[in-house]
Amino acid sequence: MTNSSSTQYFRVFQNETSITEVFGNESQLPQSETSTTVDTSSPVGNRWKDYSLRSEAMEMAKAGALEYIDELIGQGESGLGALLQYRMDHYEDLNINLIYSNIENVKRTEEGLPIINIPSDHLV
Numbered sequence: 001m002t003n004s005s006s007t008q009y010f011r012v013f014q015n016e017t018s019i020t021e022v023f024g025n026e027s028q029l030p031q032s033e034t035s036t037t038v039d040t041s042s043p044v045g046n047r048w049k050d051y052s053l054r055s056e057a058m059e060m061a062k063a064g065a066l067e068y069i070d071e072l073i074g075q076g077e078s079g080l081g082a083l084l085q086y087r088m089d090h091y092e093d094l095n096i097n098l099i100y101s102n103i104e105n106v107k108r109t110e111e112g113l114p115i116i117n118i119p120s121d122h123l124v
Contacts, residue, residue, distance in 0.1 A: 010057035015048040015068045015086075017093035019057045022050070055107040062098040065090065 011106040053059040072083040087094065096102075101118035108115060 010051045010054050011048050012057050012061045012064065015064060015105070017053060017061050017065050017090045017098060019061060021054075028050060053110055055103055055110055058098055058103045061093070062103070065094060088108070 008021055008023050011022050012018075013020075049060060051060065069083065069086065072079040072086065075082075104118050105115045
């Protein structure tokens with residue numbers, strides 16, 4: 001019988017806004033706070049990073065989304081269709097889940113502090 005305990009971490013796929021909660025044994029978890037992994041079984045080679053805190057995963061998903069949106073904008077006319085589709089596909093995360101006030105309240109919860117009313121903002 002193994003003596004490793006079960007724990008959770010949070011996965012963010014490249015150019016995605018959703019956070020996936022992953023459970024595993026400590027021996028299966030990344031050795032650093034964050035790690036990058038490439039899924040070689042996928043034909044597109046999906047990349048993801050794992051985070052020990054949900055708030056950090058949310059911040060990185062937000063930063064990745066903004067970076068990807070900037071990249072699509074930089075493509076000019078040729079990136080317009082992909083940009084519009086990305087915005088539609090990720091509307092809820094971009095405009096509700098990953099806004100500053102929600103991320104800050106998740107941080108407060110992780111630190112054992114009460115949730116407060118933070119003025120609303122919008123990501124994009």
